[in-house]
Amino acid sequence: MSEDIGLARRQLLTGSIALSGLSLAGCTTGLARSGPGRTPSGPMLAPMRVSPNELVDVKCCIRPFRAQGCRLDAEQLGDTLVIHNYGHGGSGWSLSWGSAEIAVGKAMSVLPRDIAVVGCGIVGLTAAVVAQRAGLNVTIYAREMFSRTRSVRAFGAWTPSSRIALTEPAGPAFAALWEQMARISWRYFRACLGLPGQPVEFIDSYSLSDTPPRNREHAPATSSFAATGVPQSEGEFAEYDSLVRDIVPSSTNLAAGENPFGTAYARRRSQMHFNFTGYGHMLLSEFFAMGGKFQNRDFHSPADIAALPEKVVINCPGYAARDLWRDQTIIPVRGQTGWLIPQPEAHYGLGYGGVSLLSKSDGVMVMHTDSTLGDMEGVGNSMELPDRSNIEAGLAIVAPLFARMAGGRA
Amino acid sequence: MSRLVALVCLPPALALAVAAPGQRPAASTATGVYSEAQAAQGAMLYKDACAACHGETLAGTYEIPALTGRFLRNWSNGSVGTLFDYIGRAMPQMAPGSLTPEDNARIVAYLLKANGMPAGAQPLPADQGALDRIAFAPR
Numbered sequence A: 001m002s003e004d005i006g007l008a009r010r011q012l013l014t015g016s017i018a019l020s021g022l023s024l025a026g027c028t029t030g031l032a033r034s035g036p037g038r039t040p041s042g043p044m045l046a047p048m049r050v051s052p053n054e055l056v057d058v059k060c061c062i063r064p065f066r067a068q069g070c071r072l073d074a075e076q077l078g079d080t081l082v083i084h085n086y087g088h089g090g091s092g093w094s095l096s097w098g099s100a101e102i103a104v105g106k107a108m109s110v111l112p113r114d115i116a117v118v119g120c121g122i123v124g125l126t127a128a129v130v131a132q133r134a135g136l137n138v139t140i141y142a143r144e145m146f147s148r149t150r151s152v153r154a155f156g157a158w159t160p161s162s163r164i165a166l167t168e169p170a171g172p173a174f175a176a177l178w179e180q181m182a183r184i185s186w187r188y189f190r191a192c193l194g195l196p197g198q199p200v201e202f203i204d205s206y207s208l209s210d211t212p213p214r215n216r217e218h219a220p221a222t223s224s225f226a227a228t229g230v231p232q233s234e235g236e237f238a239e240y241d242s243l244v245r246d247i248v249p250s251s252t253n254l255a256a257g258e259n260p261f262g263t264a265y266a267r268r269r270s271q272m273h274f275n276f277t278g279y280g281h282m283l284l285s286e287f288f289a290m291g292g293k294f295q296n297r298d299f300h301s302p303a304d305i306a307a308l309p310e311k312v313v314i315n316c317p318g319y320a321a322r323d324l325w326r327d328q329t330i331i332p333v334r335g336q337t338g339w340l341i342p343q344p345e346a347h348y349g350l351g352y353g354g355v356s357l358l359s360k361s362d363g364v365m366v367m368h369t370d371s372t373l374g375d376m377e378g379v380g381n382s383m384e385l386p387d388r389s390n391i392e393a394g395l396a397i398v399a400p401l402f403a404r405m406a407g408g409r410a
Numbered sequence B: 001m002s003r004l005v006a007l008v009c010l011p012p013a014l015a016l017a018v019a020a021p022g023q024r025p026a027a028s029t030a031t032g033v034y035s036e037a038q039a040a041q042g043a044m045l046y047k048d049a050c051a052a053c054h055g056e057t058l059a060g061t062y063e064i065p066a067l068t069g070r071f072l073r074n075w076s077n078g079s080v081g082t083l084f085d086y087i088g089r090a091m092p093q094m095a096p097g098s099l100t101p102e103d104n105a106r107i108v109a110y111l112l113k114a115n116g117m118p119a120g121a122q123p124l125p126a127d128q129g130a131l132d133r134i135a136f137a138p139r
């Protein structure tokens, strides 16, 4: 599924959609009674300010997608054991802890005292901390420290099966591994709730639409990954969320009087997200407090890594593995996010018309995707320059929602 | 020691990426390994294919690496061939592998010049093997 939190496609599609009783007429009546922005039973929400003149950043990023799922195998390079930990697609944040546990477990099996971690994105930094908690001395080698990595250009919500694999090439063994990673990660994230700096939070996220939510039909596939080496249709992407349905909050349909936005249809769910600044601070503080070392390095080949003094290395270069390890199984999937100024008074997320908004401590994030493409959006595209006009167009789509809310309050 | 062991065990394509220990590169970028004309052509190519991301002045952005300053440190321990090889298969980022070896050599010549390494009489060869024998050694 895609990372958009609110109108996450498959959320609309799956789950019990019991909106049939909610007619447009009923909705209008409800609105007349309660007015947008307030609900008799639900929370009173402040409208978000979505003017483009408060757009302070647009960031572009490439997801490191692998049809087989993320790479976690070990490889012996001379006297160096390399444990790979890359290729997490649109799920690197969400799976970071589980993936780290598996990688560190493999590292521990050869009883090292000192290990190296290559990469200081969310995957590498988390692996480093997990290794320290297991009693190892850790040095991180990376060209960029956390705050300049691709990881802080993500959306940063719990989306563990977002473009993580294709069902067929990944097979049932990866589905099982995914479930293990997702469950472990969920536990670790829960243990970060309520910490200073709000590294991890739950907020209400609304999926809004003007037309009845319905199952989107995948266009019949004329080709496939097997035939071309590149995903060809949305239907090929793995969907594993149902495996952890027992722990992840599901959404509920809102009755007319409970919908703060005045759209005909609305669903709400509790969404977990990660505040990049606070989260990075938390992990780096722990890493250095535990005696971790950081070295700025730019590796050009596996031989450079085999030459490190540490003979056990967890390799987490993200998308750059394509060039560093010459791993052509990594397929670029381009995406971008816009950032509005922080708006703590409007503390929620929503999805509407292909636009996702998420109010975080470090800003309101905006994503605007083409809902006709779904998971295929950005596949094969490695043009990592942001396109501001796409974000501005997205803001124009959601602006009427908030204008209506403000009007309803007057 | 560990480097040697690693090299012995690596497939040849990977081992190529660093000059084998003991095998001294024949030349170094401190001695003038590209021509002015070649670097000028490289500057034009850079404008078209690279400047949109790495900037007209090679300064990069917060997200995209600069091709001066830290760049020198990043590439200094190897050969010019390592840089040529990387650019040839990884850049320009949206169309990796699209540069001809000749254009790639022109761009590398421009990068050497922009980073203060001297020009010489002969152009930089567009041959991986030959470039692997030229040490990347600023000043």
Ligand SMILES: Cc1cc2nc3c(=O)[nH]c(=O)nc-3n(C[C@H](O)[C@H](O)[C@H](O)COP(=O)(O)OP(=O)(O)OC[C@H]3O[C@@H](n4cnc5c(N)ncnc54)[C@H](O)[C@@H]3O)c2cc1C
Binding pocket: A003, A060, A061, A062, A063, A064, A085, A086, A087, A088, A089, A090, A091, A092, A093, A094, A095, A118, A119, A120, A121, A122, A123, A124, A141, A142, A143, A144, A145, A146, A149, A150, A151, A152, A153, A154, A155, A156, A157, A158, A159, A160, A297, A298, A299, A300, A316, A317, A318, A319, A320, A321, A324, A333, A334, A335, A336, A337
């Ligand atoms: C638009 C967008 C939205 C997303 N939204 C979400 C989301 O909501 N939830 C979610 O879970 N995931 C999301 N993702 C996916 C997530 O961002 C990635 O899976 C994750 O960032 C990958 O992290 P990483 O640590 O593997 O790689 P990176 O963050 O790229 O880190 C790689 C590290 O390796 C270093 N490195 C690389 N090459 C070298 C080298 N040659 N020498 C030395 N160091 C090197 C880098 O400097 C860096 O430190 C999103 C991605 C995108 C693009």
